[in-house]
Amino acid sequence: MGTERKLTVEKEVAKFLEAKFIREIQYTTWLANVVMVKKANGKWRMCTDYTNLNKACPKDAYPLPNIDRLVDGASGHNMLTFLDAYSGYNQIQMHPQDEEKTAFITDSANYCYRVMPFGLKNVGTM
Numbered sequence: 001m002g003t004e005r006k007l008t009v010e011k012e013v014a015k016f017l018e019a020k021f022i023r024e025i026q027y028t029t030w031l032a033n034v035v036m037v038k039k040a041n042g043k044w045r046m047c048t049d050y051t052n053l054n055k056a057c058p059k060d061a062y063p064l065p066n067i068d069r070l071v072d073g074a075s076g077h078n079m080l081t082f083l084d085a086y087s088g089y090n091q092i093q094m095h096p097q098d099e100e101k102t103a104f105i106t107d108s109a110n111y112c113y114r115v116m117p118f119g120l121k122n123v124g125t126m
Contacts, residue, residue: 005036005047008044021090028103032109045101048104050119060122092116 016022030053037045065073074080094102095115102113102120116123 005044012046021115022113025103028100030101032104054121056106057121066072087092090115
């Protein structure tokens with residue numbers, strides 16, 4: 001991995017650690033690789049390759065409803081609550097039992113997510 005990409009990974013990991021989105025992990029059964037993807041603006045995005053974990057997970061038999069059904073179901077209510085789409089997945093806590101399944105490796109250490117990471121099979125899209 002090039003120097004620029006390594007620096008981006010280090011910055012992202014530091015940001016996620018400070019926000020308590022991830023934690024360091026010593027021993028894990030699952031371990032995913034970090035993949036750097038170039039964005040349209042030329043900067044790098046850190047992604048985690050959960051291909052093997054997704055192959056091992058059964059498909060969710062109860063997918064989230066589409067937005068039209070959600071809007072129709074919300075009509076007539078006095079109060080609504082929304083997730084901030086800017087940090088969407090980072091607002092959904094992982095079950096503590098499943099955190100270690102989201103482990104990923106960097107040059108400095110292994111980490112796992114404490115919040116829902118992007119790229120898991122049954123997460124859906126926001």
